[in-house]
Every structure is written in structure tokens, then in C-alpha cells.
Amino acid sequence: MSDSFKAKSSLRVGDKSYTYCNLKALEPQFKLSRLPYSYKILLENLVRHEDGVNITKADVEALAGADLRKLPQKEIAFMPARVVLQDFTGVPCVVDFAAMRDAMKSLGGDAKKINPLCPAELVIDHSVMVDHYGTSDAFDLNAKLEFQRNKERYSFLRWGQEAFDNFKVVPPDTGIVHQVNIEFLARVVFDKNGLLYPDSCFGTDSHTTMVNGIGVLGWGVGGIEAEAAMLGQPSTMLMPDVIGVRLSGKLPEGATATDLVLTITEMLRKRGVVEKFVEFFGPGLGNLATADRCTIANMAPEYGATCGIFPIDVETLNYLRLTGRTEEQIAVVEAYAKAQDLWWTPETAEAEYTDVLHLDLASIQPSMAGPKRPQDRVLLTDVQPNYKKAFEGEQKLRPSAGPAKVSDAGQQYDLKDGAVVIAAITSCTNTSNPAVLIAAGLVAKKALALGLKTKPWVKTSLAPGSKVVTEYLKKANLLTELEGAGFNLVGYGCTTCIGNSGPLNEPIGKAIGDNKLSVAAVLSGNRNFEGRVHQDVRMNYLASPPLVVAYAFAGTVDMDLAKDAIGTGKDGKAVYLKDIWPSQKEIQETIAKSLSAELFKASYGEVFLGDTRWQSIQVAKSETYPWDSKSTYVQNPPYFDGITKTKPGIPTITGARCLALLADSITTDHISPAGDIKKDGPAGKYLVEHGVQRADFNSFGSRRGNHEIMMRGTFANTRIKNQMVPGVEGGVTKHLPDGEQMSIYDAAMKYQAEKVPLVVLAGKEYGTGSSRDWAAKGTILLGVKAVISESFERIHRANLVGMGVAPLNFVNGENAQTLGLDGTEVFSIEGLKHGAKEVTVNAVKGDGKTVSFKARVRIDTPKEWEYYENGGVLHYMLRQLAA
Numbered sequence: 001m002s003d004s005f006k007a008k009s010s011l012r013v014g015d016k017s018y019t020y021c022n023l024k025a026l027e028p029q030f031k032l033s034r035l036p037y038s039y040k041i042l043l044e045n046l047v048r049h050e051d052g053v054n055i056t057k058a059d060v061e062a063l064a065g066a067d068l069r070k071l072p073q074k075e076i077a078f079m080p081a082r083v084v085l086q087d088f089t090g091v092p093c094v095v096d097f098a099a100m101r102d103a104m105k106s107l108g109g110d111a112k113k114i115n116p117l118c119p120a121e122l123v124i125d126h127s128v129m130v131d132h133y134g135t136s137d138a139f140d141l142n143a144k145l146e147f148q149r150n151k152e153r154y155s156f157l158r159w160g161q162e163a164f165d166n167f168k169v170v171p172p173d174t175g176i177v178h179q180v181n182i183e184f185l186a187r188v189v190f191d192k193n194g195l196l197y198p199d200s201c202f203g204t205d206s207h208t209t210m211v212n213g214i215g216v217l218g219w220g221v222g223g224i225e226a227e228a229a230m231l232g233q234p235s236t237m238l239m240p241d242v243i244g245v246r247l248s249g250k251l252p253e254g255a256t257a258t259d260l261v262l263t264i265t266e267m268l269r270k271r272g273v274v275e276k277f278v279e280f281f282g283p284g285l286g287n288l289a290t291a292d293r294c295t296i297a298n299m300a301p302e303y304g305a306t307c308g309i310f311p312i313d314v315e316t317l318n319y320l321r322l323t324g325r326t327e328e329q330i331a332v333v334e335a336y337a338k339a340q341d342l343w344w345t346p347e348t349a350e351a352e353y354t355d356v357l358h359l360d361l362a363s364i365q366p367s368m369a370g371p372k373r374p375q376d377r378v379l380l381t382d383v384q385p386n387y388k389k390a391f392e393g394e395q396k397l398r399p400s401a402g403p404a405k406v407s408d409a410g411q412q413y414d415l416k417d418g419a420v421v422i423a424a425i426t427s428c429t430n431t432s433n434p435a436v437l438i439a440a441g442l443v444a445k446k447a448l449a450l451g452l453k454t455k456p457w458v459k460t461s462l463a464p465g466s467k468v469v470t471e472y473l474k475k476a477n478l479l480t481e482l483e484g485a486g487f488n489l490v491g492y493g494c495t496t497c498i499g500n501s502g503p504l505n506e507p508i509g510k511a512i513g514d515n516k517l518s519v520a521a522v523l524s525g526n527r528n529f530e531g532r533v534h535q536d537v538r539m540n541y542l543a544s545p546p547l548v549v550a551y552a553f554a555g556t557v558d559m560d561l562a563k564d565a566i567g568t569g570k571d572g573k574a575v576y577l578k579d580i581w582p583s584q585k586e587i588q589e590t591i592a593k594s595l596s597a598e599l600f601k602a603s604y605g606e607v608f609l610g611d612t613r614w615q616s617i618q619v620a621k622s623e624t625y626p627w628d629s630k631s632t633y634v635q636n637p638p639y640f641d642g643i644t645k646t647k648p649g650i651p652t653i654t655g656a657r658c659l660a661l662l663a664d665s666i667t668t669d670h671i672s673p674a675g676d677i678k679k680d681g682p683a684g685k686y687l688v689e690h691g692v693q694r695a696d697f698n699s700f701g702s703r704r705g706n707h708e709i710m711m712r713g714t715f716a717n718t719r720i721k722n723q724m725v726p727g728v729e730g731g732v733t734k735h736l737p738d739g740e741q742m743s744i745y746d747a748a749m750k751y752q753a754e755k756v757p758l759v760v761l762a763g764k765e766y767g768t769g770s771s772r773d774w775a776a777k778g779t780i781l782l783g784v785k786a787v788i789s790e791s792f793e794r795i796h797r798a799n800l801v802g803m804g805v806a807p808l809n810f811v812n813g814e815n816a817q818t819l820g821l822d823g824t825e826v827f828s829i830e831g832l833k834h835g836a837k838e839v840t841v842n843a844v845k846g847d848g849k850t851v852s853f854k855a856r857v858r859i860d861t862p863k864e865w866e867y868y869e870n871g872g873v874l875h876y877m878l879r880q881l882a883a
Helices: 037-049 057-064 087-106 138-163 177-185 206-214 223-230 257-271 283-287 290-298 314-322 327-339 380-397 434-449 467-475 479-484 506-515 545-554 584-594 597-604 682-689 707-713 744-753 773-781 794-802 862-869 873-882
Strands: 008-013 016-021 075-078 082-086 120-123 167-170 189-192 195-198 200-203 217-220 235-238 242-248 277-281 307-309 355-360 367-369 377-379 404-408 411-415 420-425 459-462 520-523 539-542 656-661 732-735 740-743 758-761 784-789 806-810 826-830 838-844 850-857
Touching: 008 327, 016 037, 016 327, 037 057, 037 075, 037 195, 037 217, 037 277, 037 307, 057 075, 082 087, 082 177, 082 223, 087 120, 087 138, 087 223, 087 773, 087 873, 120 177, 138 167, 177 200, 177 206, 177 597, 189 327, 200 206, 200 223, 206 217, 206 290, 206 307, 206 314, 217 307, 223 235, 223 773, 223 794, 223 873, 235 862, 242 257, 242 283, 257 290, 257 355, 257 367, 257 377, 257 434, 290 307, 290 314, 290 434, 314 327, 314 597, 367 380, 377 380, 380 539, 404 506, 411 506, 420 545, 434 467, 434 479, 434 545, 434 584, 467 479, 467 584, 467 597, 520 545, 656 744, 656 784, 682 707, 707 773, 732 744, 740 744, 773 784, 773 794, 794 806, 794 862, 794 873, 862 873
Parallel strands: 016 195, 082 120, 082 200, 120 167, 200 217, 242 277, 242 355, 277 307, 420 459, 420 520, 520 539, 656 758, 758 784, 784 806
Antiparallel strands: 008 016, 075 235, 189 195, 367 377, 367 539, 404 411, 656 826, 732 740, 806 850, 826 838, 838 850
């Protein structure tokens, strides 16, 4: 390795001596104090990995001397310290590693070369579903079902844990990956055999950004990019703009961290921060607990940023101490942060940013977001008119025949439009934050004491992010209060927020379907996209946990919760939100009495062992995986079929047909399979053909290790609207030239048989949403060779390149509509060659007329061109390792 700046230094902490790359070695040439916190981490990464080839002295100088207000289009490399996986997106990574071992053998290489080269830790958190709720045994019943449904996957992960070096698995029913990351996995400062450097991570979930709240630079990547990092490949990116958010003041009485993050999400979406870093600074930092910072950092994907980071300060150390880290580790974090000028105090000079926004914490008001997007903040006082406006829109498409009379579990009632049928305390965003969870418990306690009962049509659930949460709720005597309101523990994992909300009671689901009711979910999550939470629920509102509880008592969004009575108390008097809302003093006093480091130490003491169910799984001990051809969960993917040591080069795309013509804001939730598997859809038919009963379908997420199912679910979201079949919702298209209407999967297979390549046309912000590798993998397996959109979300664009799909952008304000394209054309792409910035697309219409237009090539870096010419990043890596 090179050391052009003679940066290698020693640091003594206690009685130990460490080495590190001292950024102050650059100070004579560059004024580093003006650099944002995140840039210092990027800079250290470059200095430490400088090799004169992939990372040069010029790269270091370019970043160190960067003018944030006019950054050059300069590419830099970044190598994360570790990779964090969750099971939905992590299983395909491990499947690919297993497949690469097979492929390596076929190329005559050593299969054992295929191993993570940096620490990779997988947390199983996305597989538990809320089948049972509202009872004391809900957790055990859901966990039992989880193991039954996922036995093949868990057996596979157990094999991976033993077969691969540098790979650990946190077993099911432990916690949500991002919460486990901040409470246990994060090092803040890494110690590798005495070499200190900033902890950083890539995660196969977009909410990896939560770790930014404790000063760790990390963001979500596609499984493809994560695999490359695990194989020692640096990620390349253009030097990012950094938007500074200067915080001042203090949150007012009645406002929560959730209200703050929804305000920030709205504010930053309006500013536009896609592909940018966001950094928080200013005097208001001192008034934000680390848990509040993590709540804000978590939702970076919702405000569109690569990351939303906070510096290391006294609060960070307090959090590390609270979560059971050793005093030795805490001392190293403090000493290193101070030595590298990564330490923040109120006196720290403010850095230079691309742009600065200002937010007074005192201005925050109680808020929710919905009914379809997390950035659509609505004041609590405006939720009812917001619902009514959305309902009017729904009525034009599918008029309601409600209310409906329902008889369920011994109760009769009228189910109306606007009814809250799901109230879920779920998702890492808020379940990591003791203040809002304690507040939820206090709301339940006060409401029950006044005689309120949750409405019988509300499916209530409590899915904490770690076992510590239930322990401190017990200690505060609030778990029984939440249970009294129906919020029984249903599992430790990401449930309702990702579509694992489980079934509604059959009479309720039937009433909604038969009467076309527009009902709502209120959840403490970070995602509320169409069709995500539950297929029967058309309106979804994000809210703080205490508001989730309040809405469970109210039972409807068709009311003004801020001023209307929630219900009638046992004394016959009306009960209002103000009567059950706790003060900040109550919340903080309860936290002080119930939260301690001992709870964290006990919960994470033997975290990798798992329970008896996990330990009893039998696994084969072998360097390659013994694939089972009958498995409907894990299959050897076809990516490496027929691979040779020679790269195939850039494909020719001619005579292509359009598979789908899509509008703006098509998310990876629209593209990638998620949630329930419909019996009459292509994936459901596949399972039936393979002898799987409907009750055992499980979810798409749990079957991500089987490409046959995932292909069939790609572009199959029930809310996707393909403009080639106007007026129809769902994964449907026209096969051309005959015009026959069929499922997107069936059409794609027909085109493949005819050897016809495919393209997708789309609008702005294509691929917004979770970092889903299957949105790209499914796309290539369906035969799509290029996606032409007005703009891409960062992660999805990179994933498309990583799977060998060409991402192209319309130019000059053009789009499919302005060009008169309707998807019936035959497409050819001219000029796609190494390094090309622009191509010509020729679209021949049915009458023989040709529409020609320019498109910008979004293969952004030289390394991405190498991936693309190899057919994808995995093929590139395999050839490198085999050579």
C-alpha cells in the first residue's frame, strides 16, 4: 500500500498502543476543518486504501481540496469496514455465494476462494408474520409458524454460517437488523489487529442509514453491490454533494421524534437530496438524544439521501455505555474521534456544505404521513381532510358500497370507510427509540384507566426491534398496559412495514372486498407505499407509536383526533387525546427508572446462539451447497450457466419490444416481489404445481432464494399500472405484435422463446424505495436489456448495471409521452459502446414510422463498464477470482 502523505501514526489509549492513518498529515496542504464530517470519513478511507492504482494520491488530493459548492464530476472509491444483511435480501446474497462456489469449480478454480473478505453479519428479521395477535401466546404461535415456513431457508443459512469464513448469523426472534446494528454490531471505531479506522458499513436494506445516528457512515446498497464489497471490491461513486441541516432549539411539549423525522423527510424531499449526503449539525444537536438521531438517520431513503449522518459526541458515548459496550471500547472511540477531528462539541467550527437548510426544533408539530408516501406529511389536525380527499379519488375508481355489517369473534358492528383495520407498532425507525415506545405504553395506560377499549375491527400488534424493548417496557410496568390495549408482542422483526402484516380476520377482509371499502392502516413504520402494508388496505399512515395506540382506540381516520372525542370513558364523559397524552417529564422519568446497560448486556450476551429451534436445525457440512431440486425456497440461480473465462462484451440491443410503459415514481415495491403470494398469479400457480398448499405459500420475501418464484413476481404488484393496458391494475401487459393481454411473466417467457429482447419505459424517480436486488435480478431474468426512464433512484440504477441491464435516461425534457411512444414500437439502440455517454434509440411504430431520440447512458464509472461488459458484477468477480 502507498502512504504518499506519511499519515501512518500511533495513538495510545490507556495502556494500549494503536496505529491509524492520521488525517492531520494532510493539514499543511489542506484545511480539513472546513470539510463535513462525512467527507473526513471518506478521506480517511482513501488514505488508508491508497495503492497507486485503484486509489491514487490524486484521488486523496481531489477530495481533501474539494470545494463543496462546485464539486467536479470526480469518481472516488469507498471500501466499507463491514457488510450487514437481513434475511430477505441476505438469503439471495448467500445463494449467490453458494452458486459462485459451484461456478468456480466448473472453471477449474478453488471453491473455498469464495468467502466474504470483510466481516458480514446477517440478522434474520424479515420472516416473522403477524398471523396471531392480541393474545398472550401470539409471539410463540408466530415464531412456531415462522420456523415451519422457513425451515429450508434457515437450514441454508445455518450451512452458510458454518461453510463461509467471516460470516455470522443473528438467529430469528432476536430483533430488527438496524436496531441490532446500532445496539450491538456497530463498532463506531474499528479495531483490526491494532489498526484503528472509522466503522462504516454497507447494508442490503436501505434503512442501513440508521447507523448514521451514532456517527457510523453507512447506507443501503443492492445485494449485488453488497456481494461485491464482501468480495473485496470497492464501491465507486461520484464525489457527493453534502447538504447541511443546521438544527437549533428544542422539541416542544407534545412533539415526538417521529413528528421531527416526518418534517425533515418532507423538507428534504422538497429540497431534492437524491444521491446526496445529508449531515446534521448546529446547537440543536445537544438537545437530541442518540435514539432521536437514529430515528432521523433511519429515514434517509424516505427523504432520498444516500445517508443522513450525525457526528460523534458525548451523546454517542452515553449511548455506547447504555447499550453495554465496554469502557475500553468507549475510550478508544473517544480518543480516536478527537485525534481525527471527528468529535463534535457546541464550540466546533461549522463545516462548509453544498447547501445549508435550517430547522428550529421548537417548530415541530404533531404529524403523520400518508396516505401513500412517507414524504407526504400531514399535520395531525389535517388528517381527516387528507383522508376525505384521498377517499374522493378512490370513489371515482371504485365506488364504495359501505358501510358493511360485520359479525366477527362474537361481536357485531358496522365497518365503515376510513376504518383503521391495522394499528401496528412496528419498524426499526421508532422501535429503537425508548421515548416514543414508553409514550405508547403511557397512552395505553391512561386510556385503559379511563375505561376506553380498542375497536374490535383493529388488528393491533407490537413488533419491537430488539428484546431490550420488551424488557424495559416490563420494568416500566407498561407491557401489560399495551397488552390490555391489544398490543401484545407478535414477534421481533420487521413485520407490518414490509407487508408481513398477516391476514385480516376473514369477515373483515370479506366485508372490505365485497363492499369496496377504503380502509386504513396506521403504523409506526417508514414505508406506506401502495399495496405494501396489506393488499386490502388502500390508505396507510405513518405515525408515532403513541399515535398508533390512540388510533386503535379511535378506530378511524375519518375524525379530527386532535379535537374530537376518541371515545367515552367509564364515567360516561368524553375522552380526548389530551387526556391520555403523556408529558415529556413523565416519559423521561419512566425511561430513567426502566432503562439500563444491564438489559442490553443480558439481551446480547449470547446473541449468535439462538433458541432451541434454531440450534436443532441439522445442516450438511460441505464446501459447496447440496442443492435440492425439489426445494421451493432455495434454488441454484441460472446466472452462471455456461460461463467462460472470457467476458462476453457489450450486448447488441435490436428488435426489442416494450414489456411495460410506466409513469413517475415507480418504486422497487412496484417492481420487486413483496408481501403475499396470490394463488392465481404466476408465482402462486408455480407453487401449486409444485404441491405447495395455499396455507404454506409464505411471502415473496421469504422465497427470495428461489429465482423461479421471484421472476414470476417481478412487476406483479397489484397496484402497478402498465399504460400499455390502460384501466388495468396489476402485472399485466400486451404481447406484441398479436396484442394478446397476459401476465408480464407469461409475456416475457413468450418473448424469450421468440428470442426477442425487451425494454421498459418509465418516468421520473424510477426505482425509488428499498435497496432491492430482485428489482434488478427479476428484470434481467425476464429478458429486459435496457430501462429507459426520465431519472433513476441511486441504488436501483447501480443494481441494474450490476445485473447487466443498461440504464438509460431520456434527455432534453423528453419522455415517452412527448415522443408519442405507446409501447407498441420495436426498439433498437445504436452507439452503446464502452464509455458512451449517449446513444440513439430508434422506435419503429406499427405504421413503419420511426421515432428517433437520444438517451443518456447511466453507466457512470469505469468500474461499472467493466461489470456491464462481463454481464454483471458477479460474473466480473468470478472471472477475477478464477484467474
